[in-house]
Amino acid sequence: MNYEIYTVDDFLLDDRxxxxxxxxxxxxxxxxxxxxxxxxxxxxxxYEAERLCRILTANKPRLDHSLLELESLIQRQxxxxxxxxxxxxxxxxxxxxxxxxxxxxxxxxxxxxxWWDNQYVIYETAYNQQRTxxxxxxxxxxxxxxxxxxxxRSAFSENERQVELQGEGYFRIRxxxxxxxxxxxxxxxxxxxxxxxxxxxxxxxxxxxxVLNSGKVEVQFHxxxxxxxxxxxxxxxxxxxxxxxxxxxxxxxxxxxxxRHQLVFNQxxxxxxxxxxxxxxxxxxxLEGADPDLTFxxxxxxxxxxxxxxxxxxxxxxxxxxxxxxxxxxxx
Amino acid sequence: MIxxxxxxSHTTEQMPVLWGGIRQRNYQSLTDLYRLSYNDLLxxxxxFGHSGLETKDAINQIFLEIxxxxxxxxxxxxVRSYLITYLRRMLLREYERVSRLKQLSSNETxxxxxxEDLLVRNQQEEHIRQKLRTAIEQLTPRQKQLIRMRFFxxxxxxxxxxxxxxxxxxxYNTISSALKLLRQLLGHEDYYNLLSWWPLLLPLLxxxxxx
Numbered sequence: 001m002n003y004e005i006y007t008v009d010d011f012l013l014d015d016r017x018x019x020x021x022x023x024x025x026x027x028x029x030x031x032x033x034x035x036x037x038x039x040x041x042x043x044x045x046x047y048e049a050e051r052l053c054r055i056l057t058a059n060k061p062r063l064d065h066s067l068l069e070l071e072s073l074i075q076r077q078x079x080x081x082x083x084x085x086x087x088x089x090x091x092x093x094x095x096x097x098x099x100x101x102x103x104x105x106x107x108x109x110x111x112x113x114x115w116w117d118n119q120y121v122i123y124e125t126a127y128n129q130q131r132t133x134x135x136x137x138x139x140x141x142x143x144x145x146x147x148x149x150x151x152x153r154s155a156f157s158e159n160e161r162q163v164e165l166q167g168e169g170y171f172r173i174r175x176x177x178x179x180x181x182x183x184x185x186x187x188x189x190x191x192x193x194x195x196x197x198x199x200x201x202x203x204x205x206x207x208x209x210x211v212l213n214s215g216k217v218e219v220q221f222h223x224x225x226x227x228x229x230x231x232x233x234x235x236x237x238x239x240x241x242x243x244x245x246x247x248x249x250x251x252x253x254x255x256x257x258x259x260r261h262q263l264v265f266n267q268x269x270x271x272x273x274x275x276x277x278x279x280x281x282x283x284x285x286x287l288e289g290a291d292p293d294l295t296f297x298x299x300x301x302x303x304x305x306x307x308x309x310x311x312x313x314x315x316x317x318x319x320x321x322x323x324x325x326x327x328x329x330x331x332x
Numbered sequence: 333m334i335x336x337x338x339x340x341s342h343t344t345e346q347m348p349v350l351w352g353g354i355r356q357r358n359y360q361s362l363t364d365l366y367r368l369s370y371n372d373l374l375x376x377x378x379x380f381g382h383s384g385l386e387t388k389d390a391i392n393q394i395f396l397e398i399x400x401x402x403x404x405x406x407x408x409x410x411v412r413s414y415l416i417t418y419l420r421r422m423l424l425r426e427y428e429r430v431s432r433l434k435q436l437s438s439n440e441t442x443x444x445x446x447x448e449d450l451l452v453r454n455q456q457e458e459h460i461r462q463k464l465r466t467a468i469e470q471l472t473p474r475q476k477q478l479i480r481m482r483f484f485x486x487x488x489x490x491x492x493x494x495x496x497x498x499x500x501x502x503x504y505n506t507i508s509s510a511l512k513l514l515r516q517l518l519g520h521e522d523y524y525n526l527l528s529w530w531p532l533l534l535p536l537l538x539x540x541x542x543x
Contacts, residue, residue, distance in 0.1 A: 298385065
């Protein structure tokens with residue numbers, strides 16, 4: 001099939017396209033997502049077809065999204081948190097010694113070079129913006145909205161790699177032949193130390209979280225001696241009602257949904273939903289008479305704050321109002 | 333012209349097998365049954381007057397409950413009607429909870445809700461709602477029926493052809509002509525505005541005698 005010459009109508013009459021639009025067939029979804037990535041010339045016809053398809057299907061929630069939601073509900077309900085034995089501490093101490101030695105050596109180095117070497121390289125994103133950052137060691141980080149990643153040039157060496165994160169980022173860390181660990185420092189509750197792996201870190205003022213996708217990471221709490229090791233699919237969260245210093249098993253898809261420009265809520269308290277929307281879009285959201293303990297579950301596109309808040313309002317019998325400073329959710 | 337809300341098809345035959353699988357805690361059976369019945373149940377809830385999101389949440393709650401008590405599930409012959417009864421109870425419970433229960437509750441039989449209303453009601457933006465209402469009014473009954481089968485029931489062109497007895501080419505042409513009209517009225521906003529506004533400028537161009 002030559003989809004590159006398809007018109008809006010051609011797409012809408014194509015069965016595979018319909019299966020993508022309703023999310024009823026995984027293969028069709030995968031096919032069209034891949035197809036879009038090559039940005040064919042008629043991509044706007046495709047988008048328009050998708051928009052009309054949403055309208056004509058009465059905005060039904062897509063099957064694949066709903067199933068994903070069900071799966072995470074089931075997982076949360078049926079799998080208790082797993083308590084992991086803690087990993088050895090001696091290696092950490094040795095590592096600290098090694099790191100201290102490296103720092104000492106670098107102090108002895110040329111002052112000019114040192115100055116240059118210690119300058120921070122800073123990457124920032126605005127509200128509702130994402131960017132991918134390539135690091136000197138070949139690792140990459142996808143930065144979510146309103147986030148900052150910075151590192152000193154000196155922090156990438158054969159023996160160590162270190163960055164500092166504010167906000168939220170998804171890390172793909174290359175394993176180096178020197179086995180140099182990679183460290184994500186935060187000003188929140190913990191640092192994360194890894195060898196080579198994929199994981200996401202969330203570090204904003206009230207909530208700190210790390211979710212591991214693959215490999216192995218060690219979470220080192222700022223106020224505790226013992227670090228905690230995470231296995232794939234596990235999470236540590238600090239600063240919410242679900243907080244625990246023990247790893248919890250989660251569906252990691254929920255925590256990387258922002259990379260697909262989605263916000264996923266899973267029995268999330270209204271107060272937290274509001275906080276997430278504020279941090280994603282940089283807007284202020286007030287609750288007027290609305291119960292902050294109401295919970296909300298759903299997957300929503302993260303392109304506009306109105307879309308998200310409107311859906312939340314509709315499901316909780318609230319009214320959404322736009323004011324000059326932001327939004328107000330009030331009781332009907 | 334009235335099509336049944338939910339069509340029985342060969343998929344309903346697989347359901348008892350999947351139900352058996354779920355009772356033996358086979359997770360794949362659960363997701364397969366979900367895939368088979370999702371659209372069916374969603375349409376049911378939406379035709380009953382609930383929003384897509386509300387219905388979806390109720391469906392997920394049902395499947396969650398089914399999975400939680402998989403070991404003690406009763407054997408069920410007609411899985412489809414079991415799920416629909418379950419959904420209806422779930423949605424009524426929700427209705428009562430938010431106390432906007434109207435006359436709907438006591439109705440044991442399901443009426444075919446006007447599909448056009450449902451379609452318009454479920455649009456988020458007011459200007460789309462208005463345009464859609466105008467657009468649908470201009471469709472022929474045949475076009476309306478096929479647009480519904482294609483997008484609301486999510487049927488393939490082949491299946492539509494089989495169910496209506498129309499030739500596949502006629503199915504294509506009918507949907508295609510309906511889409512042309514819908515696109516004209518629901519097309520991109522700027523484009524639409526441009527087309528609808530420029531005739532108003534004509535009097536200015538041709539002199540003021542028309543005003």
